[in-house]
Amino acid sequence: MRARFWGSRGSLASPGPDTVRIGGNTSCVEVRPDDGSLVILDSGTGIRALGLELDGSAPSRIDILLSHLHLDHLEGLGFFAPLWDPKTELHIWGPPSPIRSLSDRISQYLSPPLFPVRLAEVPARLELHDALDEPWTLGSATITARPILHRGPTVGYRIEDGSRSLAYLTDHEPALSVDLSSVDPEWVSGFDVAAGVDVLIHDCQYTEEEYPDRAGFGHSSTKHVADFARLAGAHRLLLFHHDPNHSDDELESLCRRVRELWDGRVDLAREGEEIDFG
């Protein structure tokens, strides 16, 4: 399995000189299971460049796994080149809602006046699915989705391929009203998705000083992500969903802080970088 970041910023795309090293595009991760199939985690603004790179080499079937439908995870979809190719069979998976279908919710953005074309009018053959409550296979990979703590229906994904595993918990506040350093794992959101995983991609939007004013927004601080990685027994942690107001220098400082708090391997998720599963 291989994986690559096309966008690791949270909330809002933030291009500019202060974000050029880590990247300003919002959430998008390309995952290539060993059989060569294409699974994409979220369709933030980063998916535009991925679509351009696929030009002429896109597999006939593409699966996009949406963690949730906040705009920073969805807004790139209309600019994903394979969407405009009638040869593409595009499967979009997302969190189930007790009220509205996935199609209705995505169409709310992909329709006028927010977008010039309706979802039903795009040339690609679209199939929309609620993320299943039991594992399913995409190519050689096994996908597990579980609801996690964020604002509105949101799922975390675990992808396993052969002996490799990756967990994606991009917008996640597992520490809301519990102390992750002492709580029983059975009461921790996201634990099953991340338990023992090779690579954990996890929300780290705030410093410990910033968090108290943003508790309940659905995101984690440096301490929370360190505690969660320790509790889950992850082998490697990639900090994700970077705050749009954090410069590259501030993000590197934030990463050093997580390294102080957890002795596993910790890095920032950087746009353009491939994930090392070694």
Place this chain on the structure above:
Amino acid sequence: MYGRVVTEPSPQKQRHIALILAKDLAANVASAMLLVDRQGDLVFFNEAAERILGRPYAEAQMSTAELAKTFKPVDGDGAPIPIDGLPMAHAFRDGVPTHGHMRIEAVDGHVRDLEVVAVPLFAQPDNLVGGVAVFWERAEGS
């Protein structure tokens, strides 16, 4: 290959997010609340419930059957309420919130007259993940 995995997934260690959120709520309110899992087994009650039941949760983890045996619920006429007659059992069976009245014998020896509202927790319309009961002591003469 695309499809559902037919092999048994590894056993879950984590509670459903709806139960985790319900526990967070219960832990932060002054109303007495208890939580049961999808099997109906007690998984948590809060401090306000401890005062009514007469025992801390840490000492009270038990199945519904054990719970009923411990607290000996009876109706207004003093007749024992079977497990499947408790408000939570009705709520699970009918899929809707259920109100009930009972007297229990708390662990501290006091008999308490309670009103109970049991609410089934559905993560999706066909996915019952547990239930929450809110209860309070009836005012005398009510």
